[in-house]
Amino acid sequence: MGAATEDDRVRVALIGSGRMGAFHGATLAARLPNARLVTVVDPAPGAAERLAREFGVDSSTDMAAVLADDGVDAVVIAAPARFHTELVVAAAAAGKAVFCEKPMAVSLADADRAIAAAHAAGVPLQVGFNRRFAPDWAAARALLDDGTVGTPRLLRSVTRDPGGFDPGRVPADTIFLETLIHDFDTLLFLNPGVEPVEVHATADALVEPDWKDRGLLDTAVVTVTFANGSIGVAEACFQATYGYDVRGEVFGSGGMATMGDGRTSGMTFSGPAGRVTTTVRSDQELLAGAYVAELAAFAEAVRRGTEAVVTGVDARRALSIALAAAESVRTGRSVRIADPTP
Amino acid sequence: MGAATEDDRVRVALIGSGRMGAFHGATLAARLPNARLVTVVDPAPGAAERLAREFGVDSSTDMAAVLADDGVDAVVIAAPARFHTELVVAAAAAGKAVFCEKPMAVSLADADRAIAAAHAAGVPLQVGFNRRFAPDWAAARALLDDGTVGTPRLLRSVTRDPGGFDPGRVPADTIFLETLIHDFDTLLFLNPGVEPVEVHATADALVEPDWKDRGLLDTAVVTVTFANGSIGVAEACFQATYGYDVRGEVFGSGGMATMGDGRTSGMTFSGPAGRVTTTVRSDQELLAGAYVAELAAFAEAVRRGTEAVVTGVDARRALSIALAAAESVRTGRSVRIADPTP
Amino acid sequence: MGAATEDDRVRVALIGSGRMGAFHGATLAARLPNARLVTVVDPAPGAAERLAREFGVDSSTDMAAVLADDGVDAVVIAAPARFHTELVVAAAAAGKAVFCEKPMAVSLADADRAIAAAHAAGVPLQVGFNRRFAPDWAAARALLDDGTVGTPRLLRSVTRDPGGFDPGRVPADTIFLETLIHDFDTLLFLNPGVEPVEVHATADALVEPDWKDRGLLDTAVVTVTFANGSIGVAEACFQATYGYDVRGEVFGSGGMATMGDGRTSGMTFSGPAGRVTTTVRSDQELLAGAYVAELAAFAEAVRRGTEAVVTGVDARRALSIALAAAESVRTGRSVRIADPTP
């Protein structure tokens, strides 16, 4: 019963069993019509096993064996960021389609390696820029594509985390490479076909001032000038008392689209304190649908043999802004972007 | 691989392959971690087969055979409304857990038969009052349960359909028995533990005036007075140019909760016409999450052997208001509700 | 300097020096380009004097003398409700233009007397139905007048007071004659040219249950059926924890207009409790602009010799609904309105 259908679904190995691994795993295990989780891989003994048991699938500590398994069509990489590029290269070399959480790479050379590996293997490579799949952002992009917004003039993308981070575990430049990388991609997504040409950044340690001398920046504003003169502002902070705050704005010759309604629901309570709406506490809550949609889109690209909708080249473009922003903070000067899409 | 888990999932037969059947079938086929669709049943030759093929499951035109199948734990009834009660009784008698789309019954005697059948068989019986599972409504109920809203004084529930109905196919009293039944349940849900005592209704054929003499009412306002003096207003119309509009309000001694944000997304476009937000066009769009959540809750009740969260008795209470409303329109007088929960 | 201009402005005597008198007086004293306050009249010794001193104008305890004064063009009546009709009749007889706070009358006979007096004297008579001048309501009416809303099908008008009333000082039927009278006028305003034909009301004492046996009702829902089949709901309660709540909705064949944004400002604070907007506490805060606009419109009618924009006949129509609602509560039955506009 139903066997024919199951054959159709993309068989996915999940790499990594941390917070994002568990989240993507739950989606792959039960929420997608076109993909199914077959195994969880993590080199740490016991980690993959615990998660796999929850989903009722296999587990492994042996990456090579999983990549060699013909019963696996694709991998979803949710390992720590520093392993991302190597995992992309290895999985592509093994002929697996690759979905990689951001950042795909933290240097342009690594980005180029990852892109080349996927290209050489002829496999789809998709990067986890989830906002492109969030309804607000997709709707804004549709108004750009149909001409309603006109030519973009001013853009904005904001990310504020609810906080609770451990400053001792956050690498330097994280705010650019792991947080604002989403916003840089968003600015590019909302300014389709236009290259970024110059970046200026200001940043400080305002949440955890004691960590500033160790290089931890937790608050930043980055201005990106584009080839057509339009100007984007990306802004982040690692602590917001009201929850996870992701918003965007694109203002063009035809009008403005605004995105990001961080309410937990449409219910509003009016009481002695006024009108109160509760707000979301986490990215997984705010972007729940987007996380599902990006994996569904990835599985569809695998099934149909088409290019992924957010590619390694997209990751490289966002990375080129992130690296320029970090340099701008170090030098106090604007930084030109030589070649975002070589 | 994963065999153990599948055994855990509730095996569901879908009864009915129309619009709601297709919708519930898609949820059961791929979106629930605790249930799975095993077969689709429809007496019309070919109908179940077409839908079942899409989901990769079995199909049947033989209801008796499906109800006799040990491989089926539960049924989801999405057949035409006039068959609902008989199907509930038959499925319960066969020992299957029952989820029945509203209305479970269109007479109090039928409601009692359905309730008695489930009771005698010791199976869960859940009715498809989806709003209880919509985030806004659930959040409002939470504020009632924790005392924030205080004692309800005024309540409101609105349903407006986007239109496009065929007046020749809408039975008389549909606005009360099939549309406002949701709103009556909502009023009861937002006034927990309080019985309705009197109903007054006004209704007319304003969308399709030519059909009034055939008994089709398309616009109605129903006032429900509760035992504690609180007053609820339920209101419906079969045509709204802006889409599907479901809203609620409960105003109590502590404050007011409002529900129903019918936007397709949080994206707003500001242009020459002002600020524009697109609105949802269908119940399946507005209540997508609620439809999934109600089936997940049903499956959970089946797995745990607990009572369903929306029962046959709840269906009977809403029905008692609907019947009183229809009578009020016919007589032009207020109608007492003798015994909503016998 | 400027003497010529002052001659142009309508010279107004304010009758009554209570809460509404002080409020209208401040508007007349300093905020209107086309009217100016010349005197305050109150039979209570000292009352008018105190208020007049604040505005730098004359005061009097002698109504007859003020009405005989050629230096007074118009009166604004803000005395207790039970004196309204007599004051309208006397002022009209003296040839003064009349602005009368609602209710202009509490019986149809009194309403007819007031209308006849203004008619016989050929003076403008305007009633204080302020919502017609509030921007939201005026904007909705504009969309009715230009056809955007289409033919009204369902209407709603809500008034909830912030509370703090002294039940011992509230006459019976106040909720219909003084509070909901605004909502009845609003329903008529949003259903232009259509007569109300039947009224059904439900009411109770939910805020002050101990006062119910003395006839004080503090919570009410009134359904008004119109000649074209459209149905209006007016709803009121004397206590809302979140402030003064006045909202409206008109739903027609072309779409829906909603009114009533009771925020003190567009500032929103997002903090640990979620998103919070403060709400207005009083009618004078919510409708500040409307109170100014209605007096400016009255003065303009006086200066130009045109009919007032809200007339004694409008007051009579709203009153006919209020009286029917009170009767409906007493009898438990729907009440026909014989002739709202004789």
Added chain:
Amino acid sequence: MGAATEDDRVRVALIGSGRMGAFHGATLAARLPNARLVTVVDPAPGAAERLAREFGVDSSTDMAAVLADDGVDAVVIAAPARFHTELVVAAAAAGKAVFCEKPMAVSLADADRAIAAAHAAGVPLQVGFNRRFAPDWAAARALLDDGTVGTPRLLRSVTRDPGGFDPGRVPADTIFLETLIHDFDTLLFLNPGVEPVEVHATADALVEPDWKDRGLLDTAVVTVTFANGSIGVAEACFQATYGYDVRGEVFGSGGMATMGDGRTSGMTFSGPAGRVTTTVRSDQELLAGAYVAELAAFAEAVRRGTEAVVTGVDARRALSIALAAAESVRTGRSVRIADPTP
């Protein structure tokens, strides 16, 4: 009648009879309880006369005579920007209290001269930074003053004009000196007691690209770094299809306040295009109340002999950011602010 009160009101001469002169004149003529317009001055023959006639006051083409008039307590300067500083100096020297439209000066030397003149004469000097008086902004500042917002980390101020400007009549640097000057003041207002230390600006001619080589910039983003590490972004564009758009945001350790609800009213229409709210078209519409409130506050400072609430020093601080922004665009580098408040 009322003579005593009139003596109390501040007697104001309006200098300038253009668009802003007419607007301020209407406020002074009829909307303020504590000030009154006595004369309009404009050197252009006939200009002052036409406006004065409308308000029923005197007019003059002789500035010296008006400044020498003992019947004038204060001046409101609404002349072209290039005359502002000289007019402030002359009026202060004549012992008149001074309200000056922004910009008070376009060089720091001029700003210092204006401040010194008011100081030497001991007269109040207020600058027309109207947003401080707009309800949203005042409410946000109150949450800063009471500690709710905490220490500011990220700030934003946006101004977008509805367009229709004549590029041939806009001086170079107007976007910084006349438009963004409001936003710079807003950033300072929302970051009380903290000095700006560095400015980076990006700007272009995106609305009127042909005018770029003549120095006209119509779109700009300015980043301001403050002494406490907080970062402000000011952003402007000379053309927005949806009307006049002024918004602000202050995000601090305690939460975030957002300002700027550019709706014409709280009325929303839901129709086939979705949900539509109309938006304001002009600064005079959006900030109507703020324009009245700033003049009332000025008159109150004059009457009580207290310092103005927005001073010449405030104007100098905003100017120091504007000049740095213009320099940053010219040099492509960040610019330090030596001493914003000498």
